[in-house]
Amino acid sequence: MGMFRGTYLQWMKLRLPWRKDVYMGTDLDxxxxxxxxxxxxxxxxxxxxxxxxxxxxxSDKVIPIQWQAWMRHTRHRIPTLDDLNQDIQRQEQIADNVQKLAAKEARLPISPEDTTKHAHTRQPQFQKSTPGESFQPENWAPAATSSASGNKTGSTKKRHNP
Structure with missing residues (x-):
């Protein structure tokens, strides 16, 4: 069956004038x-x-990202099976690295300094403070004006209106 399928797919790749769709490739699924x-x-x-x-x-996860890019015309080269296998190996490597990092972080001891250093950031604020709550007005006394002190020279200035 495998030999027949390979021959059939090679025949589907031919760009014949009566054929509307041309076979371009397959993915791992x-x-x-x-x-x-x-x-x-x-x-x-x-x-x-x-x-x-x-x-x-x-969903988008049914189709590999390389084929999605090709279908959306953002990738010009058709993805090969090697490209798809390399991507799966890369994803497995990332998953292994995440597990190693999580295990490493789980083994780290939590020191009391770390918990007290950022304790204020973990506490929720239940009341908002506004600037008006702590405002205390000072005693106000009006300043002495020149008319109240009197004119010592006795002369008055006149305005000149043209």
């Missing part, structure tokens, strides 16, 4: 990716899923 060449400036790309999924099961 067996999904088939096609490109429809039309007269417009951009070709149409679509996927045929290997598994029959319910409408509610379709």
């Amino acid at each position: 067996g999904n088939l990716y096609f490109e429809r060449l039309v007269d417009t400036y951009r070709s149409r790309r679509h996927v045929i899923y290997r598994k029959d999924l319910a409408l509610s099961e379709y």
Whole structure:
């Protein structure tokens, strides 16, 4: 069956004049990716899923990110199986690193200095303080004016209005 499938997929890759969709590749799950060449400036790309999924099961995680980029015309080169395998190895390496880091952080002792240093940031504030709560007005006495003190010279200034 494997030899027949390989021959069939090679035949599907041929760009024959009567064929609308051209087979471009497959992913690790067996999904088939096609490109429809039309007269417009951009070709149409679509996927045929290997598994029959319910409408509610379709999501972005069903298709690998490399194929998503190719389908959205942001990746020009078709992803190979090596690219997909390398990405899976990278994801496994990241998961291992996360587990190692979590185990390392779990082994670190918690010192009492660390808990008291940032204790004020952990306490919730139940009341908001406003600037008016602590305001205390000072005693006010009006300043002495020149008219109240009297004119010692006895002369008055007149304004000149033109």
